[in-house]
Amino acid sequence: MAVATRTLLSLRDVHVHLGQSHVLQGVTFDVPEGGVTALLGRNGVGKTTTLRAILGLVGRRGSVTLDGEALGSLPTHRIVQRRVGYVPEDRDVFTGLTVAENLRLAERDEEPRYDLVYELFPDLEQRSAQRAGTLSGGQQQMLAIARALLNDNRLLLVDEPTKGLAPALVAEVAHVLERLSELTTVLLVEQNLGVVRRIAHDAVVLDQGRVVHRSDAKELLEQPELVRRLLSVGA
Amino acid sequence: MSTWLLLTITGLGLGAMYFLIASGLSLIYGLMGVLNFAHGAFITVGAYSTWWTEAHLFSGVHSTVLRFLLAALMGLVVGGVFAALVELILIRPLYNRHIEQVLVTVGLSIAFVALVQGIWGTDAKAFVVPPWLHDTTTVAGAHIPNDRWVEIATAAVVLGLLQLFLRRTRYGLIIRAGVENRAMVQALGIDVRKAFTLVFAVGGIAAAVAGVLSGVYFNVVGPDDGTSLLIFAFIVVVIGGLGSIGGSAVAAVVVGLTQQYTNYYASSGVGDMVVVLLLGLVLLARPRGLAGAVIGARA
Secondary structure (H helix, E strand, O other): OOOOOOEEEEEEEEEEEEOOEEEEEEEEEEEEOOOEEEEEOOOOOOHHHHHHHHHOOOOOEEEEEEOOEEOOOOOHHHHHOOOEEEEOOOOOOOOOOEHHHHHHHHOOOOOOOHHHHHHHOHHHHHOOOOEHHHOOHHHHHHHHHHHHHOOOOOEEEEEOOOOOOOHHHHHHHHHHHHHHHHHOEEEEEOOOHHHHHHHOOEEEEEEOOEEEEEEEHHHHHOOHHHHHHHHOOOO | OHHHHHHHHHHHHHHHHHHHHHHHHHHHHHHHOOOOOOHHHHHHHHHHHHHHHHHHOOOOOOOHHHHHHHHHHHHHHHHHHHHHHHHHHHHHHHOOOHHHHHHHHHHHHHHHHHHHHHHHOOOOEEOOOOHHHHOEEEEOOEEEEHHHHHHHHHHHHHHHHHHHHHHHOHHHHHHHHHHHOHHHHHOOOOOHHHHHHHHHHHHHHHHHHHHHHHHHHHOEEOOOHHHHHHHHHHHHHHHHOOOOHHHHHHHHHHHHHHHHHHHHHOOOOHHHHHHHHHHHHHHHHOOOOOOOOOOOOOO
């Protein structure tokens, strides 16, 4: 018997213009509550812009609702305060601040989940006094994820968390994302289909600013020809 | 030796004023990307508020020192409030519209000088300060005016307080992070606009301190004081690195000393030219300034 899932995030006919380019051209999809929804597509099709549009970091037209509430023209900080976490594509840790300061800045809840953060990333506790700019790429990625983990978010927007990481670190990040998906709903932009196969439940594929495919993630990845056509890569 | 020492202390005193102005300018640009040409008005507000309240509000206070301190305190409060209002009323509606911001702040700086001239006239006003400030202290044969020590000490205290604020408070943390990447601060759920107002207020207070000290240094306050000091403060900000308080402090000392030494050992007025030359050299060798960070996304 199919279990009805509640929609947590809903995008309807979302358009974004960046300069002269019409980057998102009516993006429409739902993110069910719980688990990982993968947002896939070739480079430059608007995946990162979609996440930034949800957060209000770029101007958008169309409707974005979170748990039934229209986000409208709410400023970014108000959207985030509705318990939305964000792990950006290029990590965007504050390089001049220490690890501890980066985490302190991200605290929103009364009781930030430092236990969980340090359980998953013990390295960060040992390096708390170290400047984030002196961390390796992998450690910076851990810090970026840790900032989002610190608060009890109901939705996490995670943008290419394995980009540029060594294979061993990719597995570690995938493990953390798997753990995250047990705690919250994740909308994941990811190019590494191995990671998608391991953790994603649903898949949404963008092409030229539009949604061109929606299905179960594993179902999609089991069709190599479709994957090649939609993503220009082998599954 | 005594001449060199006098020039050095005087140069440091001048650098102290530049630093007080530059620190606010640097933080405002670093965090908000706003080139605040109205910062000179904050200097004038501090100086004129001190001058006016000393003569009118605190005229009943017999102690010259206490009267001056109370008036100066009032100058700082008015400077801070004025700067916060400028941010709230004029700058906030123009976020991310940099050309309009420049036009508004340039317009305000011109209009404000005209307003001050309209109310109090174009003549400079005598600035009443405790007589001790006009005395000299002899150090290694050099007769150093006491106000130079006060200027240097005040700038050092302000530098210390700013560093404490930036390193030990939540808002300091937000400002340091915002200088790097404002969009990411917002993406952590922080209303960065409150930090903008606070930075303007802090910058306004520091500029008002500079206004008071310039009154002490020159013995008078005039409608154009803010504008003339602002030019060198901008040079200090660029040399020091946008967004860096420490960089501004070092650059202010370098600029103050360079001006003094050159004006004395070369010819009067050459100092200003050499400072501009120094700016060019720093920009060629190190475009980000001495301690400037890469300014991040400003969405």
